[in-house]
Amino acid sequence: xxxxxxxxxxxxxxxxxxxxxxxxxxxxxxxxxxxxxxxxxxxxxxxxxxxxxxxxxxxxxxxxxxxxxxxxxxxxxxxxxxxxxxxxxxxxxxxxxxxxxxxxxxxxxxxxxxxxxxxxxxxxxxxxxxxxxxxxxxxxxxxxxxxxxxxxxxxxxxxxxxxxxxxxxxxxxxxxxxxxxxxxxxxxxxxxxxxxxxxxxxxxxxxxxxxxxxxxxxxxxxxxxxxxxxxxxxxxxxxxxxxxxxxxxxxxxxxxxxxxxxxxxxxxxxxxxxxxxxxxxxxxxxxxxxxxxxxxxxxxxx
Amino acid sequence: xxxxxxxxxxxxxxxxxxxxxxxxxxxxxxxxxxxxxxxxxxxxxxxxxxxxxxxxxxxxxxxxxxxxxxxxxxxxxxxxxxxxxxxxxxxxxxxxxxxxxxxxxxxxxxxxxxxxxxxxxxxxxxxxxxxxxxxxxxxxxxxxxxxxxxxxxxxxxxxxxxxxxxxxxxxxxxxxxxxxxxxxxxxxxxxxxxxxxxxxxxxxxxxxxxxxxxxxxxxxxxxxxxxxxxxxxxxxxxxxxxxxx
Numbered sequence: 001x002x003x004x005x006x007x008x009x010x011x012x013x014x015x016x017x018x019x020x021x022x023x024x025x026x027x028x029x030x031x032x033x034x035x036x037x038x039x040x041x042x043x044x045x046x047x048x049x050x051x052x053x054x055x056x057x058x059x060x061x062x063x064x065x066x067x068x069x070x071x072x073x074x075x076x077x078x079x080x081x082x083x084x085x086x087x088x089x090x091x092x093x094x095x096x097x098x099x100x101x102x103x104x105x106x107x108x109x110x111x112x113x114x115x116x117x118x119x120x121x122x123x124x125x126x127x128x129x130x131x132x133x134x135x136x137x138x139x140x141x142x143x144x145x146x147x148x149x150x151x152x153x154x155x156x157x158x159x160x161x162x163x164x165x166x167x168x169x170x171x172x173x174x175x176x177x178x179x180x181x182x183x184x185x186x187x188x189x190x191x192x193x194x195x196x197x198x199x200x201x202x203x204x205x206x207x208x209x210x211x212x213x214x215x216x217x218x219x220x221x222x223x224x225x226x227x228x229x230x231x232x233x234x235x236x237x238x239x240x241x242x243x244x245x246x247x248x249x250x251x252x253x254x255x256x257x258x259x260x261x262x263x264x265x266x267x268x269x270x271x272x273x274x275x276x277x278x279x280x281x282x283x284x285x286x287x288x289x290x291x292x293x294x295x296x297x298x299x300x301x302x
Numbered sequence: 303x304x305x306x307x308x309x310x311x312x313x314x315x316x317x318x319x320x321x322x323x324x325x326x327x328x329x330x331x332x333x334x335x336x337x338x339x340x341x342x343x344x345x346x347x348x349x350x351x352x353x354x355x356x357x358x359x360x361x362x363x364x365x366x367x368x369x370x371x372x373x374x375x376x377x378x379x380x381x382x383x384x385x386x387x388x389x390x391x392x393x394x395x396x397x398x399x400x401x402x403x404x405x406x407x408x409x410x411x412x413x414x415x416x417x418x419x420x421x422x423x424x425x426x427x428x429x430x431x432x433x434x435x436x437x438x439x440x441x442x443x444x445x446x447x448x449x450x451x452x453x454x455x456x457x458x459x460x461x462x463x464x465x466x467x468x469x470x471x472x473x474x475x476x477x478x479x480x481x482x483x484x485x486x487x488x489x490x491x492x493x494x495x496x497x498x499x500x501x502x503x504x505x506x507x508x509x510x511x512x513x514x515x516x517x518x519x520x521x522x523x524x525x526x527x528x529x530x531x532x533x534x535x536x537x538x539x540x541x542x543x544x545x546x547x
Contacts, residue, residue, distance in 0.1 A: 168464035
């Protein structure tokens with residue numbers, strides 16, 4: 001109900017003087033709401049992230065601005081202040097992306113292994129760029145990712161959780177937070193992102209809601225073993241969740257190896273398996289021959 | 303640059319104070335020592351509006367924020383309230399600095415140019431030293447909420463630990479044992495293992511002497527003399543005498 005409260009309202013930027021009319025509620029982020037709006041002068045559509053938190057809006061704007069060269073990030077138009085009724089608010093006007101977030105996507109149809117791993121690699125490469133800039137993504141979750149219907153690519157739509165390395169993570173979801181799973185601290189480092197990336201993979205592969213309460217990584221791995229995916233992929237995911245042994249870079253390399261070699265599925269008929277079957281059949285034939293000869297031999301005796 | 307110190311008391315209670323002085327007065331006194339008093343009201347099935355009213359008053363007098371929450375969400379709430387306090391403290395300090403330098407606030411700077419100030423504030427907040435005293439209601443009505451309440455304190459400690467700045471946490475239980483109003487369950491420590499194992503011993507049973515708890519917390523934070531602070535209890539309005547066991 002409250003989400004539709006501002007439909008039809010006109011919001012005017014204090015500094016840039018652009019006028020936007022609020023058309024539709026799109027979703028709720030960490031610190032604010034996102035609406036589909038129309039610029040009343042140009043009739044162009046935008047997504048407006050509105051918040052009463054100046055601090056968080058400014059931080060998110062800076063991140064978006066810094067990485068505008070990456071297609072994954074939404075194009076930004078402007079940041080400005082405004083009034084909503086008597087409330088002092090702050091907003092980022094950005095590209096309106098037509099499509100669904102991954103949570104909705106998954107509900108419509110469970111995703112294939114290849115697609116899950118492909119998306120994970122794209123997200124992983126993006127994370128690596130953030131890490132090179134001493135930043136950690138922090139708040140990875142299905143709701144923060146969208147499939148752009150027009151461009152047919154993945155888009156990340158919420159950067160409110162991006163945290164400088166070494167700082168404490170403030171925005172998190174227990175499911176993707178390694179501290180909630182007791183496999184690490186809530187301090188921002190690249191392994192924090194490594195854990196959340198693998199939890200992202202597990203959520204999509206198991207295709208069901210996972211609860212953290214009373215659960216464990218070992219338990220998740222047991223469940224994962226019932227899914228039709230290759231042992232080397234399962235092993236890699238386990239290493240990713242534990243965050244030991246592998247660096248983020250090494251993990252990403254191995255993930256891409258799996259993609260390049262098409263090693264998603266367990267191979268039922270591997271080379272040695274085929275040999276074994278041939279050997280089995282051959283041995284069986286020998287026995288059959290021996291049996292026939294013996295029988296024939298016996299018959300000949302009588 | 304010396305880091306900023308943020309002193310905070312968080313009162314966690316599921317009922318109205320019913321013994322030992324006026325917690326609102328105690329909160330007002332605490333704020334004179336530059337200690338922010340936040341209050342969290344644990345709500346259950348029956349909506350006890352009167353108790354929430356006291357929560358609001360305590361936080362107002364203590365210059366802090368208030369929240370009402372189910373005990374299952376207490377961990378999140380302790381965190382949110384702490385973060386709000388840090389942000390507000392930094393905002394005020396930097397706001398005053400800005401007033402001196404540019405004669406205005408951060409809002410007078412064009413939005414695209416604010417990021418340096420915001421980053422500075424974020425760094426100050428991250429590196430701030432936190433002295434946080436949690437006052438946990440251990441009256442009889444909290445018995446069935448105690449185990450979740452303990453976990454939520456550990457949740458808060460996990461998050462505070464991850465910060466770059468130092469955090470010291472203390473826990474005061476009210477009431478204490480054997481008829482005491484309060485018990486310093488865990489004095490200020492940075493030793494996480496110690497506090498985590500101590501927390502598991504928190505038990506419930508007894509009345510709700512909120513004011514005494516606040517006073518004890520101030521004493522702990524400031525290292526002050528008990529008598530000085532007890533004068534406040536004696537001089538404030540007496541409350542309902544009905545015991546809650």
